[in-house]
Amino acid sequence: MxxxxxxxxxxxxxxxxxxxxxxxxxxxxxxxxxxxxxxxxxxxxxxxxxxxxxxxxxxxxxxxxxxxxxxxxxxxxxxxxRIGSHVIALDESELAKINELEEKAAKNNVKEYRILERNDLFDMEPNLNADALMSFYCPIxxxxxxxxxxxxxxxxxxxxxxxxxxxxxxxxxxxxxxxxxxxxxxxxxxxxxxxxxxxxxxxxxxxxxxxxxxxxIFPVKGEYFLLGKDVKYVNSVIFPMPSELTKGCLVIPTVDGGYLAGPTAHEVKSKQDFSTTRDGLAEVKEKSLRLVPSLDFSRNVVKTFAGLRPExxxxxxxxxxxxxxxxxxxxxxxxxxxxxxxxxxxxxxxxxxxxxxxxxxxxxxxxxxxxKIPHFVDTDYGYWVRAIEQDPEAGEIVCFCNEVTKREIREAIRNGARTIDEVKFATRISFGECQGSFCVSKILKMICEETGLEPKDVLQNEKGSWIIDSEVRTI
Amino acid sequence: MRYETDVTVIGAGGAGMAAALSAHRNGADVILIEREEESGGVLNQCIHNGFGLHYYRKDLTGPEFKETLEEELATTNVKVLEGTFVLDVSKDKKITFVNSKGIHEVKTKALVMTTGARERHFNSLGIPGDRVSGIFTAGVAQKYINLQNLKPANSALIVGSGDIGLIMARRLHLEGIEVKGVVEILPYPGGLERNVQQCLRDYNIPLYLSHSVTRVEGKNRLDKVYVSQIDEAGRIVPNSERVFNVDALITSVGLIPSVKPVEFVRTGPGFITTNTNQTTADWIFAAGNCTVIFDLVDYVAREGEKAGKYAALYAKNEYVPEERITIKKGKNINIIHPSYIDPNESTKLYVRVSKVFQRAEITVEPLGIEIIEEEARPSEMIEIHIKSFKEKRIKEIEVSAHELG
The missing domain is CATH 3.50.50.60 (FAD/NAD(P)-binding domain)
Incomplete structure (x- = not known):
């Protein structure tokens, strides 16, 4: 074995x-x-x-x-x-570093890149900081x-x-x-x-x-903001000029249409410290606004989170x-x-x-x-209609933000998801702006139906992350 | 399957049911679409009383208010589609929706958006701390307790003193959950005075005004909430930190109008409408919490009723507004609804002031309307009635508030 x-x-x-x-x-x-x-x-x-x-x-x-x-x-x-990435030069000193990137790319045998002048850059990314002079663009x-x-x-x-x-x-x-x-x-x-x-x-x-x-291994914490889909900020991944230590704080379109701003990079003591911090979040705001000044941190934030990297x-x-x-x-x-x-x-x-x-x-x-079970809202309607004919639950939308059907959720549970987060990461429920307010109670019920678990035994993720204590009253 | 209809109503909460009924009474064929399996919206889980005092002149619970509307609807030929989700509203008046029977399209003459609001989530506030379970919006906690018989906490702190937060403080307390307090960032409560009395003071639940949550802590489940006092400039007051040992944080930090999936009319953030509930697309009307957040379902139902009426008249070509007068927020006004007036029709103006007044005089100029409000506060909506008028030269109306000495 x-x-x-x-x-x-x-x-x-x-x-x-x-x-x-x-x-x-x-x-x-x-x-x-x-x-x-x-x-x-x-x-x-x-x-x-x-x-x-x-x-x-x-x-x-x-x-x-x-x-x-x-x-x-x-x-x-x-x-x-493959939405491509830009490393942005914001001033003269950073312009020089674009050459260094080219040299590194040559040594690493990477040929898929272009140097974009200001006009071409802004054609692709109109919402960048107006000071941006040039970018190292990597389409792959x-x-x-x-x-x-x-x-x-x-x-x-x-x-x-x-x-x-x-x-x-x-x-x-x-x-x-x-x-x-x-x-x-x-x-x-x-x-x-x-x-x-x-x-x-x-x-x-x-x-x-x-x-x-x-x-x-030293855990290095990276803090992020997730911003919603309502506003269009950028089309590709936006990097600042990297430092010796990190690739810096970025603005990243996510697969499902939102945006990430982050990460920070600070060594922490505990490998279990996934907390966000006041200073870390403030740093992300400041640095990402330097790349994309229109990021709306007062109205467009969906959530914040932190991850650890094994440095x-x-x-x-x-x-x-x-x-x-x-x-x-x-x-x-x-x-x-x-x-x-x-x-x-x-x-x-x-x-x-x-x-x-x-x-x-x-x-x-x-x-x-x-x-994988298709995300029906992304399929063509003909396909979707046939799926509904076979299983009416394919027509029942449970997650309103990301338009996930009951069929997708049931499939995730049948594939072994037992926690809310497992269903979340399998189907994108509760990833949207309501953060699960409309759907998590329904998901909890479905997990119980499918698995025979009691509501008090359904976890958010790890042991101890209970959601329900007990019944309000025994009937 | 394809449908054709005069009026489609999206969202069967208080506003939508009232809109569908009134469109029907005004002679329209109506389809009412609801994404949940049951109509009623948030009324279903609001099992406390205090609903209907204005609209029905009765003191009803949320479910009773809904049932009253539902019973009336049952006597009509309004087609109610529950468990039905609208995928698209197109500019050529086609509405595409999905449900367990398939994907369908309605060709409509008018549309009423009554899509309500969602709760602002704690996660969006950028408050630092651990990744824990045990943080619920007040609506979610209410749903678990009132509809699913599930107790999501043993001890709780409430953040935000909006009405739902206050109601939930009482509800949790009555179900044996220890409520250690309600934290409000503003220097005054966010909900109605009657709820502060009946939900907090009556049960000795402390209200911490000018306080804010600064950090949440716990290993997997919430364990501690850190709260500090906030000064007038919004800064944390040093040495004012309190720690609450609770396993739940219940949030009532604002409602956000839901406008999806209509993307081509003006919003800010709710639908911008006229006094006849018309949006910037003349065939789309909107009412209730998807326009602005109202204090009472009574107002919401009244607005829905009006939207349904004008949508029906529009569908029959019997309502075509000639002009629209802009209503502007003047001094000390935070919220005003509607944003435009068709002067041929009367207007119910809803106003929120931007600060606390002992005695406020509210003026609507140049119409010469002056009303006096004792103890006007941002949390209490003020209603002003404006009759239809023929004065053609008025291009703009301004509403202001000032303290009477």
């Missing part, structure tokens, strides 16, 4: 990649849901790969990952919108829904005979012969022939359980085989989402096959395509 520790994008895609060769794959996720760590709280950008430090593993895998997203999108039925950059990549990956694993287990926090490892005996917090024990550690923020701690050391002092991915012969995939900071499909191949094709000399053969019975 091959074990993958960690059910984020990276773990999900690695498990899927291995599953193409070997059926007996287990993916262990410590939390109650898939893709809720680093995967949930990031910018959702498929980067162009031009600006990572030449020679780094990041640079090596980012561009390849970008290219692989066409296949990922097709096979996993995920929306990838895009956006996706990172959690969907993780969710569809694990769906693919389950479809192909692998196992995906949640609430499995690894607490102890024993070597037995050439195998690993993995003990989890809930008392369960599994024996694996090979282990891949993709534990995200906790990859350094998991490595230690195997007696290995990887570069220590190391080396600021590069650490993907290698430890002396325990466990494969550690650690420090997957930006552009981790973009690189993830390339990381999965690097692990399977290079580390497992070449370095560990394990010969793998592609399975003949492998099913590469994973269906």
């Amino acid at each position: 091959i074990a993958v520790i960690g059910g984020g994008i990276v773990g999900g895609l690695i498990a899927r990649e291995i599953n193409k060769y070997i059926e007996d794959v287990y993916l262990f996720e410590a939390k109650n849901s898939i893709g809720t760590g680093i995967t949930k709280g990031n910018s959702g950008i498929i980067h162009g790969g031009y600006d990572d430090p030449p020679g780094s593993l990041r640079a090596q895998l980012c561009y390849i990952g970008n290219q692989l997203y066409d296949e990922i999108s097709r096979e996993l039925s995920i929306e990838v919108r 950059a895009g956006v996706t829904e990172p959690w969907k990549v993780a969710m569809q990956s694990v769906k693919s694993v389950e479809l192909n005979g692998g196992k995906v287990l949640k609430n499995k926090k690894l607490v102890e490892v024993k070597r037995k012969d050439n195998k690993f005996e993995l003990s989890f917090e809930d008392g369960s024990v599994y024996t694996a022939d090979l282990v891949i550690n993709a534990a995200g923020l906790y990859a350094d701690e998991v490595a230690r359980l195997f007696g290995d050391e990887v570069p220590a 190391s002092r080396e600021k590069d991915f650490y993907i290698d085989i430890g002396k325990s012969s466990v494969i550690h995939v650690s420090g997957i900071r930006s552009p981790g989402l973009t690189a993830a499909p390339a990381i999965a191949r690097y692990v399977v094709e290079y580390l497992i096959q070449e370095k560990l000399h394990i010969n793998l053969e592609k399975r003949k019975d492998y099913i590469s395509h994973v269906e």
